[in-house]
Amino acid sequence: MQDVSSLVEQAREGRPRAVARLISLVEGASPQLREVMAALAPFTGRAYVVGITGSPGVGKSTSTSALVSAYRRTGKRVGVLAVDPSSPFSGGALLGDRVRMAEHASDPGVYIRSMATRGHLGGLAWAAPQAIRVLDAAGCDVVLVETVGVGQSEVDIASQADTSVVLLAPGMGDGIQAAKAGILEIGDVYVVNKADRDGADATARELNHMLGLGEAREPGDWRPPIVKTVAARGEGVDEVVAALEKHRAWMDEHGVLADRRVARAAHEIETIAVTALRARMLDVRGDHRVAALAARVVEGELSPYQAADDVLSRL
């Protein structure tokens, strides 16, 4: 095991292997993380964190890759974290992501990392912010966090970004389905990808309607823009970057960025604390006490609340 302080030093110099090693420590929930995060703390808070979410099939990986290219053209250093909250069992990321990102593999100004949590107790809510800290301290100007699928985990991760981009594509389901997906509450910027396909205008119109963008807002309120792209050909991607920068400027102006970051840190602190408490609870489970209580709940002898009281009394 390499010395933590030299690893942190190398990561700060932007050495890819040190960055990769630190993120592996996050994935593996290493006990050394406590020391790593203390060493990184003074060098964090500089990166602009952009969350990218949307249903499978809308072209998230392609769009992320196109955004990387666009930011690279402006000379920014870019980190990409592709997280997969829906596959806690298999662990590791699928080849597909890496293939689609291959064009950036040899660019020293880009870090790309796929991450799964391999069933770690705290899940991605625990791991993603720490991986973002690593990329931030490594000098990334922008960190793109791409999440797979739509669900509570994505909403949680969106709440950890400075700006959330929600991707849609024509023909991915009707309005009710979109609303079900809960995406209408989390986007700061909406992108209708595959805009060369039939139905793109209708999707944008429907989205506009569902977002209530026609309604009057308070002066100074953020009005989420809807940008049409064909990410596979790079079309509209500079407009997405412009929308992101505009949102960032709006947040700065209204103090929203600072508020979001404090809320994000509060969530991160809480998640680390809860995970530590759950680990203590698993110690209780380890000696079969919870299993015995669970069997009594199944038999109807105890309610789950009575069993939980017993567990808590032993912490």
Added chain:
Amino acid sequence: MQDVSSLVEQAREGRPRAVARLISLVEGASPQLREVMAALAPFTGRAYVVGITGSPGVGKSTSTSALVSAYRRTGKRVGVLAVDPSSPFSGGALLGDRVRMAEHASDPGVYIRSMATRGHLGGLAWAAPQAIRVLDAAGCDVVLVETVGVGQSEVDIASQADTSVVLLAPGMGDGIQAAKAGILEIGDVYVVNKADRDGADATARELNHMLGLGEAREPGDWRPPIVKTVAARGEGVDEVVAALEKHRAWMDEHGVLADRRVARAAHEIETIAVTALRARMLDVRGDHRVAALAARVVEGELSPYQAADDVLSRL
């Protein structure tokens, strides 16, 4: 507020209003739940709990409705819980579900309930099992738990079912997307719905391949069946019920059902305990201590671990 014991008594007699009232107590995280769950405990553990999941657009509501009809033809009492983990903000369920279930609205042998958690601390992992307990104690032979979207929440909820059904439909994305969705690890029964559409055979074949169903298994292992349906016309739905009953019989034979239920109760106990601990932590947050710590984390003065230590020391 109605007396809890009379409410529980009426729910056990199958009175819909009492059942609805108890599930509302779950949704609202009522302090009375402790008493309700203690009163219900002796009458639980009888229902067969089937989880139904899949991406938006595969026809989950239609399939659930068709399964209700199929079970009703065999005289079973059926409970339906449509949960929406992806929309923590807006709360409540969308009209769409109710509309699609309307054919069962007047059947006294069917309870249908859409549920959101309205931002409750423990989320659906906390609420769903308790709502299932209510339906179970109310005499439902089968409880169908339909979840929206695909993600960690769905995986969690699938782990709370006796049998998990994963729905797919032709043309909903390629194999990599299906694998990303993490569905290949959670299904006990797979259903390819909209099987009258082009590509249904290809979807079933690809699924068969990805599940490794061609590979040798240990004798006695469960081999997840793939059933093709056109739920909107009721086609193949009896075959789904047959596959469910076969899985249930297999679980009984191999002691898997008892193991799953104990694991489920252990998870439920842990969730209630963790939720109680998080509530205590929010009390700490309430006096702005966590916000102050979070601001120091944002400034890089503290690592999130150091801040979490401070929170834990005050619990």
